[in-house]
Amino acid sequence: MPTPNLLSFQRDAIEALTKVFVQQWKKAGRQLPIVFKSPTGSGKTLMAAHFIRGLNHLPQWDENKAFIWITFSDDLAMQSRDKFKEYFSNNLENGLLTVADINQGLLKSNDILFLNWQKVVSEAAESRVLRRPKKDDPLYKERGKYFEDVIDGTKAKKREIVLVIDEAHKSKGTRLAQNIIDYIDPKIILHITATPEEADELEAYRQKSFVEVDREPVVAQGLIKEKIVLQSDEDLKGYGKKDLDEVLLDLGLSKREQLKAEFKAMGKEVNPLMLIQLPNDDKELTATGDKTKEEVVSTYLKRRGVSEHKIAKWFDKNKVNLDGIAANDCEVDFLLFKQAAGTGWDCPRAGVLVMFREIKSKKFYTQTIGRILRMPEPHLKDDYNDHPTLRLGYLYTNYKRKEVEIPDQSGNNQPITQKASRKNGIKNVDLPTTYASRVDYGDIPRSMIFQKSFTDSMNSYFGLTSKDLLGAAQKKLEKKGVDTSSSLPNRIVANAEFEDFDQLAYDFVKKGDDVSLEMSINDVEKTFNYLCYKLLKEQSDEQAKYSNIARSWSVLKSATRLWMESVFGPDSDYYYRVFVKDIQQDASSVFRPVITKALRDFKPMREKLIEEKRKKLEQAQTHSFTILDEYGYTDDYEETPQALCALEKFYVLPDYPGRDNELKFKDYIDTKKKEIEWWFKNGDYGKNHLAIPYRNTEDKKDALFYPDWVIRFTDGRIGVFDTKDGNTGTSQETKDKAVALAKWVKQLGKNYVGGIAIFENGIWYCNDGSKYEYIKGKSVNTDKKWKNFEDLLK
Numbered sequence: 001m002p003t004p005n006l007l008s009f010q011r012d013a014i015e016a017l018t019k020v021f022v023q024q025w026k027k028a029g030r031q032l033p034i035v036f037k038s039p040t041g042s043g044k045t046l047m048a049a050h051f052i053r054g055l056n057h058l059p060q061w062d063e064n065k066a067f068i069w070i071t072f073s074d075d076l077a078m079q080s081r082d083k084f085k086e087y088f089s090n091n092l093e094n095g096l097l098t099v100a101d102i103n104q105g106l107l108k109s110n111d112i113l114f115l116n117w118q119k120v121v122s123e124a125a126e127s128r129v130l131r132r133p134k135k136d137d138p139l140y141k142e143r144g145k146y147f148e149d150v151i152d153g154t155k156a157k158k159r160e161i162v163l164v165i166d167e168a169h170k171s172k173g174t175r176l177a178q179n180i181i182d183y184i185d186p187k188i189i190l191h192i193t194a195t196p197e198e199a200d201e202l203e204a205y206r207q208k209s210f211v212e213v214d215r216e217p218v219v220a221q222g223l224i225k226e227k228i229v230l231q232s233d234e235d236l237k238g239y240g241k242k243d244l245d246e247v248l249l250d251l252g253l254s255k256r257e258q259l260k261a262e263f264k265a266m267g268k269e270v271n272p273l274m275l276i277q278l279p280n281d282d283k284e285l286t287a288t289g290d291k292t293k294e295e296v297v298s299t300y301l302k303r304r305g306v307s308e309h310k311i312a313k314w315f316d317k318n319k320v321n322l323d324g325i326a327a328n329d330c331e332v333d334f335l336l337f338k339q340a341a342g343t344g345w346d347c348p349r350a351g352v353l354v355m356f357r358e359i360k361s362k363k364f365y366t367q368t369i370g371r372i373l374r375m376p377e378p379h380l381k382d383d384y385n386d387h388p389t390l391r392l393g394y395l396y397t398n399y400k401r402k403e404v405e406i407p408d409q410s411g412n413n414q415p416i417t418q419k420a421s422r423k424n425g426i427k428n429v430d431l432p433t434t435y436a437s438r439v440d441y442g443d444i445p446r447s448m449i450f451q452k453s454f455t456d457s458m459n460s461y462f463g464l465t466s467k468d469l470l471g472a473a474q475k476k477l478e479k480k481g482v483d484t485s486s487s488l489p490n491r492i493v494a495n496a497e498f499e500d501f502d503q504l505a506y507d508f509v510k511k512g513d514d515v516s517l518e519m520s521i522n523d524v525e526k527t528f529n530y531l532c533y534k535l536l537k538e539q540s541d542e543q544a545k546y547s548n549i550a551r552s553w554s555v556l557k558s559a560t561r562l563w564m565e566s567v568f569g570p571d572s573d574y575y576y577r578v579f580v581k582d583i584q585q586d587a588s589s590v591f592r593p594v595i596t597k598a599l600r601d602f603k604p605m606r607e608k609l610i611e612e613k614r615k616k617l618e619q620a621q622t623h624s625f626t627i628l629d630e631y632g633y634t635d636d637y638e639e640t641p642q643a644l645c646a647l648e649k650f651y652v653l654p655d656y657p658g659r660d661n662e663l664k665f666k667d668y669i670d671t672k673k674k675e676i677e678w679w680f681k682n683g684d685y686g687k688n689h690l691a692i693p694y695r696n697t698e699d700k701k702d703a704l705f706y707p708d709w710v711i712r713f714t715d716g717r718i719g720v721f722d723t724k725d726g727n728t729g730t731s732q733e734t735k736d737k738a739v740a741l742a743k744w745v746k747q748l749g750k751n752y753v754g755g756i757a758i759f760e761n762g763i764w765y766c767n768d769g770s771k772y773e774y775i776k777g778k779s780v781n782t783d784k785k786w787k788n789f790e791d792l793l794k
Contacts, residue, residue: 009217010047013038015550017051017190020209022061024188031181035191035204038213040370041224044192045083047213048164056093056110059529059553064159066107067094068184071166074116080166081114105145106153107161113150120147120180151184160187167193194370216685220435222381224373225351226388226686229632230415231396244398245293245356249300251396252276252354256333259351262389269329270376274352276336277368293356297336310334328376348374351390355397369395385435385623388688392416392632401635416632418639420649426627426678429710429718431748433625433690442547444555444602445609453605454559455566457598464567473567481590484568488524488577528576531583532557535595544599560595614693614702625690627680627710643670646678646712661725662708665757668764668789669711675793680710690720694740698732705737707754719792720745720754721766726776729758738772746770753792764789 006014017036024032038044052067071077081096095111097104099119107113154161163186181189191200204210219226231251239247252274259272278293291299301311312321314337324330326347335350353372372393377383384390401417422428444450459465462476478484533553539545546552564575582591633651640663642650650666653659662681669679683689684706691704711719722741724734738756745754745768755768760780767774769785780786 006046006050007043007217007221007223009213009221010043010050011551013047013211013213014051014054015548016211017047018054018058018550020211021051021055021188021190022058024207024209025061025063030185030187032188032209033191033200033204033207034188034209034211035196035200036193036211037196037201038192038194039215039218039224040194041374042213042218043223044194045080045166046087048166048190048192049084049087052112052164053088053092053094059526059533062526064109064157065162065187066110066154066159067112067162067164068107068115068186069112069164069166070115070117072117074119076166077114077116081112084112102147102150103145105149106157107150107159109159117177117180148183162186162188162190164190164192219686222375222378222384225375225393226391226688227632228369228372228393228395228415230401230417231394245296246300248354248356248396248398249276249297252352252394253304255394255396256352259390262387266383266387268377268383270349271329271331271333272352273325273330273332273347273350274334274354275350275368275371276334277353277355278336278338279356279358280338294336301334306334311336313337345371346374347371348376348378350374352394353396355395355399357398369393382623385687388628391687414634414636417635418633418637418651419630420633420647420651421630422627422646423648423678426646427712428626429712431625431690431710431718431720432622432744434622434693434704435687435691443551444546445606446555447609449605449609450555450602451559451562453602454556454598455563457601458563458594461594461597477567477590482578482582484578486574486577488581524573524576524580527580529553529557531580532560535583535592536599539596539599541596541600543603544596546599556595623687628688631688640666642666644673644676644678646680650681652681658723658725658728661759662723664759665709665723665764669709672793675714677712677714679712682706682708682710692737692740692744694736696733697736705740707737707741709757713793716751718748718752720752721757722755723757723759726758726760729756729774730776734774735772738767739770742768742770742772757789758786766792 013036017034020034024034036044036048038047055061055065069077069080071080078098081098084092084094084096093110095108097107097111097113099115101113151161161184163181163184191197191204196204201210215224218224256272256274263270263272276297278297298311309321310331310333312325312332312335313319314322314335316338321332325332325335326345326349328349330349335347350372353369355368372395375381375384375391395415462473462480464473464476468476474484533549536546536549536552536556560579561572561575564579565572568575568578579591582589586592627646631647636653637651638654640650640652652663666679666681669676689706690710691706694703694705695701696703705722707720707722709719709721709723711721713719720741722734722737728734734756741754741756745752753768755766756772756774757764757766758774758780759765760777763780765780765786766789767783767786771785773779773783773785
């Protein structure tokens with residue numbers, strides 16, 4: 001299977017991890033932490049794998065190291081190892097080891113040893129079979145190696161160990177676990193988890209080694225669902241005297257059928273799986289003469305006519321119908337389990353979870369909810385733009401609402417507990433909206449266009465044409481002052497170690513003993529890589545600068561290699577030496593100013609490439625915004641009186657910036673029954689809400705703008721407005737949004753209006769122009785583009 005293409009947020013996370021890793025490595029001390037916090041379903045293992053592999057190719061860092069990847073079960077350890085194999089096939093320089101390789105007695109450079117914590121930290125001697133007992137212990141082996149031997153052997157080679165703790169919130173907080181960490185004594189500890197321990201997170205913050213992936217881009221890329229819809233113990237009481245166990249199952253079964261019908265209507269071969277988690281202490285019911293939950297569920301499903309082959313079971317001593325269960329088109333409809341499927345098992349078609357409360361304990365298994373968070377077809381995410389029901393997970397439980405914890409819970413990821421339906425009879429809208437991804441990363445795009453541009457710039461400076469054979473081209477470079485001899489003697493430093501490539505020139509002078517030697521082939525290539533990186537970093541001309549050097553240096557390297565090969569032939573060691581020797585002349589270098597010019601020459605082409613990519617992406621990700629049948633809200637929203645809202649109920653947060661201003665506008669338009677049919681308060685993120693792309697000129701980034709209000713007027717016009725107060729109305733960001741909104745409205749035609757609305761002098765004003773200016777206390781009185789909102793109602 002080919003390596004999955006990395007998504008933009010994944011690339012960003014890998015770059016951030018690499019940066020903090022190199023920073024931590026330079027510090028004195030040991031067991032230096034890096035915390036990598038990333039939501040369930042975001043591809044944590046994929047990102048970590050690419051990060052580790054990338055350390056083999058850094059231009060500014062090269063150290064003798066090995067890795068221990070440790071997690072809390074054999075299955076997860078092997079699953080992680082197999083993912084490395086899957087991602088990189090035969091293109092991985094790292095050795096992938098398991099407990100079967102312990103007898104090699106050490107970790108070689110770049111090796112990764114995958115281990116289960118319990119094999120080394122268990123209290124029971126028979127479980128921690130990898131640990132070295134005392135010599136008088138009958139379990140001591142005369143031959144063979146132990147875990148301690150591997151650590152000792154690795155250290156004897158002066159090879160540093162990097163400890164990677166997967167699912168770092170589990171199993172590492174014990175005294176025995178810390179003893180193992182102390183014995184390994186790694187240079188760096190990488191904690192990978194969606195829910196880091198507070199102490200680890202705070203220490204990483206203090207050391208500036210905390211890397212976090214936000215939930216929003218993971219949702220936007222179609223990897224995980226937007227929210228969990230919760231039906232809790234309090235909600236179930238509305239079903240009167242009906243057996244609550246059956247109410248839970250009825251609700252779950254009904255929702256599964258609804259999802260199945262929607263997938264079928266879309267032409268999708270996705271069979272939604274309903275998970276049923278039984279109490280871990282289910283047998284307690286047997287002691288009291290009651291039926292166990294397993295018996296209750298099995299009887300219920302049989303009564304509903306569900307065939308045995310449609311039901312899977314995953315218990316420690318009873319596994320049934322599990323083969324192929326994760327496949328989207330698997331015929332199994334229901335999975336009964338206790339804790340076995342809670343962590344580390346992926347089944348993206350799982351969309352409904354019925355969770356029964358523990359009999360004696362209030363313990364809530366948060367990790368189980370992670371099993372219904374994944375989307376079934378991330379590669380086809382745009383197919384789901386107009387299917388909000390399929391972008392949610394559904395939890396039915398007899399736990400109380402306050403006991404329920406959602407994975408990666410944050411302000412934008414609380415469970416949905418309140419609903420508002422669209423009013424009957426209103427005429428809906430159909431507006432273009434987008435969920436565009438980032439297109440500009442501040443880098444040199446990987447393309448043939450850059451290679452050609454670079455070659456043209458270099459050829460132009462040296463006067464090279466297609467008629468110049470290798471020898472003639474080389475002579476033209478010599479005439480410009482390039483030393484084309486292959487000798488590269490260098491004052492190198494013996495008996496010194498270099499950690500910071502950014503201070504390489506300084507270190508050469510200050511450290512060790514000066515020795516004049518010919519550079520080795522390996523050192524020449526490493527120096528060539530480093531100089532490509534350094535050349536980009538040193539650019540001070542704005543038109544030659546590229547902010548994302550991590551993504552750009554290898555592109556510059558490829559273009560430079562291609563051009564050098566056209567001049568000097570295929571011997572890379574030779575032309576590397578010519579290049580390195582010239583660049584190291586600093587201010588006397590011939591190549592340096594030419595490369596700066598080549599970078600400048602490409603800038604206009606880059607902007608054109610980015611704009612073309614932006615337009616294609618907007619076209620591909622543009623879909624329809626309509627008022628949905630129903631919207632869900634979390635517990636912290638409160639209902640507010642309304643008259644003309646498109647929904648039966650109007651929910652709003654109790655406190656947020658701009659709330660008073662927005663409610664003032666709501667109260668105003670609520671009085672305009674003759675002119676306004678309905679209004680809708682737009683959200684500020686997500687595919688269910690209206691989004692307009694705009695260019696943030698301050699940050700020089702593409703972004704999405706969610707205007708506050710959609711209004712249908714009684715004369716058939718549609719209005720889209722964003723309310724600002726006197727302070728926010730003056731910002732450059734508001735100006736950028738106003739320009740984008742005006743352009744968007746104009747494209748829709750004469751039946752559409754919109755703009756920025758501001759309250760001044762007791763009156764609402766609106767600016768619908770493409771040239772936006774606002775000065776508080778002045779513009780609404782002197783600028784004709786500012787109109788009384790009342791004029792829009794006429």
